[in-house]
């Protein structure tokens with residue numbers, strides 16, 4: 787049977803008390819810290835959010851796609867940038883990273899909703915042709931890719947093989963059809 791630490795050992799008692807204090811105080815500090823307004827500044831193409839010296843993770847970097855460097859989906863820093871922009875804060879410059887539209891050459895901007903689930907390709911929209919040019923470019927790339935590498939399992943004597951488009955594009959097409967329907971109300975499969 788376990789017994790409580792002997793009161794005749796003051797060092798042990800002291801240690802126990804400070805642990806309790808630490809565990810008790812820490813969550814209180816964390817809860818009260820968002821009250822202090824974080825400062826937002828522009829750093830390259832990103833927004834640098836500074837939560838001040840008291841916070842455990844002081845600096846967060848938020849990009850234009852509303853993603854924070856800390857990886858948290860609902861990071862306070864993203865909200866801080868939103869408020870900063872709402873209050874008329876200067877906007878970060880657009881990254882040069884996005885290549886021009888392969889269909890018409892216009893500028894493109896990121897759209898995470900169209901990131902390739904299977905291909906891991908970045909989603910975007912064309913400033914001129916919108917989503918249509920993204921889908922057109924994607925279709926052409928898929929066609930080209932399958933023309934170059936049609937076989938997932940090449941045919942062998944007595945076995946017809948499996949073409950990539952028989953497996954992959956079905957999933958891609960279905961995902962695209964579903965999104966087209968969600969965005970436009972038009973059902974391509976109907």
Ligand SMILES: [Zn+2]
Nearest residue numbers: 846854856861
């Ligand atoms: Zn963050």
Ligand SMILES: [Zn+2]
Nearest residue numbers: 887890912919
């Ligand atoms: Zn375009």
